[in-house]
Amino acid sequence: MxxxxxxxxxxxxxxxxxxxxxxxxxxxxxxxxxxxxxxxxxxxxxxxxxxxxxxxxxxxxxxxxxxxxxxxxxxxxxxxxxxxxxxxxxxxxxxxxxxxxxxxxxPQFNEKFQLALQRKPTRRGCTTTLGTRYSRRDPKSYKRVIESCALA
Structure with a gap:
């Protein structure tokens, strides 16, 4: 492993x-x-x-x-x-x-979730509903997304 x-x-x-x-x-x-x-x-x-x-x-x-x-x-x-x-x-x-x-x-979750469904991911990565960018090629970006979600 x-x-x-x-x-x-x-x-x-x-x-x-x-x-x-x-x-x-x-x-x-x-x-x-x-x-x-x-x-x-x-x-x-x-x-x-x-x-x-x-x-x-x-x-x-x-x-x-x-x-x-x-x-x-x-x-x-x-x-x-x-x-x-x-x-x-x-x-x-x-x-x-x-x-x-x-x-x-x-209500807040549902509204943000519906907005997220309407967004189209970009080729270089995605933007969370909190505005934090992430990309599969950048492992550190996942940490930023998790941290931004924890702060929400």
């Missing part, structure tokens, strides 16, 4: 749930299959969920078809939020509080 693989395994050892975003463009790519497999293998509880962007569950074949799918509608995202919260064990929010937070932020 390459050094990168060890880094992934090391980071995943403390993770209890993972969410993989799938699109029509990436659903059959070797890298998404590799990373999803690494995530599934690295999780002791094996809680891998997919977030489907312009896809339906029936659009997926195994192995990706085996996971819990989330579609970008309110009920499905709520179920995902509950799944993630349940995996937090003693750090989980009381479900009433989680629901209150979800109801507060759902």
């Amino acid at each position: 390459a050094l990168f693989g060890f880094e992934i395994s090391d980071k995943l050892k403390d993770v209890s749930v993972g969410v993989v975003c799938l699109t029509q463009e990436n659903k059959n790519k070797p890298w998404i299959l590799f990373e999803t497999g690494a995530l599934a293998k690295g999780l002791t509880t094996n809680r891998v969920c997919t977030f489907l962007v312009n896809l339906n569950p029936e659009d997926l074949q195994d192995p990706l078809g085996q996971f819990n799918h989330t579609t970008p509608d309110k009920n499905s995202v709520w179920a995902l939020a509950r799944t993630i919260n349940d995996c937090l064990d003693e750090k989980a929010l009381d479900e009433r509080i989680l629901e209150q937070v979800f109801e507060t932020y759902w």
Whole structure:
């Protein structure tokens, strides 16, 4: 296993749930299959969920078809939020509080998600809804995207 693989395994050892975003463009790519497999293998509880962007569950074949799918509608995202919260064990929010937070932020998420769907990625990379650029060729750019999402 390459050094990168060890880094992934090391980071995943403390993770209890993972969410993989799938699109029509990436659903059959070797890298998404590799990373999803690494995530599934690295999780002791094996809680891998997919977030489907312009896809339906029936659009997926195994192995990706085996996971819990989330579609970008309110009920499905709520179920995902509950799944993630349940995996937090003693750090989980009381479900009433989680629901209150979800109801507060759902409109903002939905609006930004719909705007993101309307954007066309550029050839050199993409721009997140927060304005942070990323590119597959620049591994450091992923870190910038993650950091900008954490600050949002």
